[in-house]
Amino acid sequence: MVDFDEHIARALIARHAAREGPLLPILHDLQAEFGWIPEEAVRLVAHVLNLSRAEVHGVVSFYHDFRDAPEPRPVLKLCRAESCQARGADALAVHAEAVAGDRIAIETVYCLGLCSVGPNALTGRDHLHARLDAGAIDALVAAL
Amino acid sequence: MSLVFFLSDDALALACGAERVAAALRAHAPDAEIRRTSSWGMHWLEPLLEVERGGVRTGYGPVTAADVPAILAGEAEHLALGPVDGHPFIAAQTRLTFARAGRTRPLDLGDYRATGGWRGLERAREIGPAAVLDAVTRSGLRGRGGAGFPAGIKWKTVAEAAGPVKYIVCNADEGDSGTFADRMLMEGDPYCLIEGMAIAGFATGANKAFVYIRSEYPHAIAKMRAAVEASAGIVAPFAIEIREGAGAYVCGEETSLLNSIEGRRGEVRAKPPLPAHEGLFGRPTVINNVLTLAAIPFILAEGPEAYAEFGMGRSRGTMPIQLAGNIRQGGLFETAFGATLGELVIDIGGGTASGRSVRAVQVGGPLGAYFPPSLFDTPFDYEAFAARDGLIGHGGITVFDDSVDMARQARFAMAFCAAESCGKCTPCRLGSTRGVETIDRIIAARAAAPTPVRAELVGTQSTAGQPLPSLSTAEKKGSTSTSSVQTEKGQAELTAALTLIEDLCETMKFGSLCALGGFTPYPVLSALHHFPEDFGGAAETAPAGSEA
Structure with missing residues (x-):
């Protein structure tokens, strides 16, 4: 995560501004760059795309991927959907919360598409973990 | 003797440790070739390693890095599967859409063409748009996203719509738990989907396609982006753009998906107008699921009758x-x-x-x-x-x-709907929250009902094999009140809540704008009707679970 930088933000917005429906690609890039979508970014996007700030804010707040506040801690996204529930994800989530304490953020994701080998989790952008049990969670949390 | 390894680089294989197996192979057999293929789809055997020695290919699975030396020494008989394409799980299937699964390298254009790739598109260009529409109609193909609408009729509507700009949109927002076929297809055979989209574009007069892939599928997004770039010359002038979702389940609904591509909140649109008439950016749009479009190359290459015969x-x-x-x-x-x-x-x-x-x-x-x-x-x-x-x-x-608590599953269905509702229509937005509250009352009251709650649930929530502590705190709390006055009061509350949940489901089913609010009653009512004993009622006469 880095502090908001208007020059970087302008460059990210410019990369997509000519596309059809540029808003989501822009927000994804801003989220990846800054770790959240700061109010200054909303203002800037609205200005460049000629939208109202309310429209941009409405989109940011609609989608789970876009954060309106930074999350400085490492994040472990644990799947809590039905297929993982059937393999013990609910109890595992309680265990994960306990071992994570305040150092790691345990978040819920609904389905990573690995429904035959759950419980599953995601760390970072694309690091997937399957067949989790309490021991695997301990190792994952310790490594984050 | 030449040694070649085949190991999937599908997201599920990676999650199960395929990269660690690959590293061990490189360390123990530095001269051997490692081909990263798609997954066969036998997930309990992943990572599944195939070893080709002197032209004979044998599978092993599930393999860990520690198994590699024994496999190389020919001493891992307990993991040996024989020839994988003869495995009963594979041999029992009819793989038309997933014909390449396990067999080819996903991004290798040579592998794709060598296994019949682009023949459907070439055939389409030979016979012309009208004959393509006819073939898709005659194949009987119905939308694989869930609604089952005939693909040929949808395509024909767009083909006949007036306008210089039309779009193909591929719905790859596979958010349903328990599904992963779209992910496997995009990661394992991306050119097949691209070919299907190019045929759809040719048949309907659309020159541009969007593939909307959920952000929870980073590997599918990467593979599709690479495949679109590598095959751009083959499908030109047809152009494809990959769009990433942003964590909203409701965007799997086609009209909210269109709004999302346009850069709006993923709210559902009222129909009509149908997307085939006024879809993406108000233009005529074919919106199909991944599996629908991926079935198209076979239908064109082998003929609609070959598909419809199944x-x-x-x-x-x-x-x-x-x-x-x-x-x-x-x-x-x-x-x-x-x-x-x-x-x-x-x-x-x-x-x-x-x-x-x-x-x-x-x-x-x-x-x-x-x-x-x-x-x-x-x-x-x-x-x-x-x-x-x-x-x-x-x-x-x-x-x-049998450790599942169906009242909790019904509650989850309502809670999921509440979390993922786009908020546009009231039955879904508010009904789901009232549903959670009502089922909470049922769970609290069922302990006081005449039929005892399945007590064995407490403490036996099992994961795949190992016992884990129970989460059923509500049941524990509920089971403390047993005096007859409380029992009577509890029974009245239970009856009232059960009546209310049926009524609420009726309202959601018929009053919601899309399938999120409209179909949430399916899991709720089926749990209630087939497993009444979990809701404080008497069990069905033939107890569920007795036959398995």
């Missing part, structure tokens, strides 16, 4: 069925429509992974009904499932063992 009734062709949840042999099973639920779960899937008996299966994702084993004779077919108040949806089957 299936039953009005469900023609094959369905890639996904076996998920607490199942021993989970994975992708493509078969002609008509196999029964029991064959799929018990004979093919081998029952539960935990070894306990099957109590319920949810078919069709979070909006699909729960079926007890007493309905395992239901054939996999759109109409047969509808006749039993269920749906096949995107073809996912999630298995639960």
Whole structure:
């Protein structure tokens, strides 16, 4: 995560501004760059795309991927959907919360598409973990 | 003797440790070639390693890095599977859409062409748009996203719509738990989807396509981006753009998906107008699921009759069925429509992974009904499932063992709807929250009901094999009040709450704008009707779970 930088933000917005429906690609890039979508970014996007700030804010707040506040801690996204529930994800989530304490953020994701080998989790952008049990969670949390 | 390894680089194989196996192979056999293929779809065997020695190919699985030296020494008989294409799980399938699964390198254009790739597109260009529309119609192909609408009619509507700009949109927002066929297709055979989209564009006069892939699928996004770039010259002037979702389940609904591509909140649009008339950016748009479009190359290359000869009734062709949840042999099973639920779960899937008996299966994702084993004779077919108040949806089957608490599953269905509702219509936005509250009252009151709550639930929530502490705090709290006055009061509350939940489901079913609010009653009511003992009522006469 880095502090908001208007020059970087302008460059990210410019990369997509000519596309059809540029808003989501822009927000994804801003989220990846800054770790959240700061109010200054909303203002800037609205200005460049000629939208109202309310429209941009409405989109940011609609989608789970876009954060309106930074999350400085490492994040472990644990799947809590039905297929993982059937393999013990609910109890595992309680265990994960306990071992994570305040150092790691345990978040819920609904389905990573690995429904035959759950419980599953995601760390970072694309690091997937399957067949989790309490021991695997301990190792994952310790490594984050 | 030449040595070649085949190991999947599919997201599921990676999650199960394929990269560690690859590293061990490089360390122990530095001169051997490692080919990263798609996954065969036998997920309980991943990472599945195939070793080719002097032209003979043998599979091993599930493999860990520590097994590699023994496999190289020919001493890992306990992991040996023989030739993988002869494995009973593979041999029993009819793979038309997933014909390349396990066999080719996903991004290798040579592998794609050598296995019949682009023949469908070439055939389409030979016979012309009208004949393509006719072939798709005659194949009987219905939308694989869940609604089952005939693909040929949708395409024809767009082809006949006036306007200089039309779009193809591929719905790859596969958010249903228990489904992963779209992900496997995009990661394992991306050119097949690209070819299907190019044929759709050719037939309908659309020059531009968007593939909307959920952000929870980073590997599929990367593979599709690379494949679109590598094949751009082959499908030109048709152009494809990959769009990433942003974590909203409702964007799997086609009109909210269109709004999302346009850069709006993923709110559902009222229909009409149909997307075929006014879709993306107000233009005529074909919006199809990944599996629908990926079925197209076969239909064009082999002819519509070759596809339609499989299936039953009005469900023609094959369905890639996904076996998920607490199942021993989970994975992708493509078969002609008509196999029964029991064959799929018990004979093919081998029952539960935990070894306990099957109590319920949810078919069709979070909006699909729960079926007890007493309905395992239901054939996999759109109409047969509808006749039993269920749906096949995107073809996912999630298995639960006898430790499941169906009232909690019903509560989850409402809670999920509340979390993912786009907020546009009241039955879905508010009804789901009231639903959670009502089921909470049922869970609190059921302990006081005459039929004892299944006490064995407490403390035995099992994962695949190992016991874990129970979460059923509400049951523990509820079980303390046993005086007769409280029992009577509890029974009255329970009856009132049960009446209310049926009524609420009715309102959501008929009053919601889209399938999120409209179908959430399926899991709720099926749990209530097939498993009344979990809601404080008497069990069905043939106790659910007794046959598995």
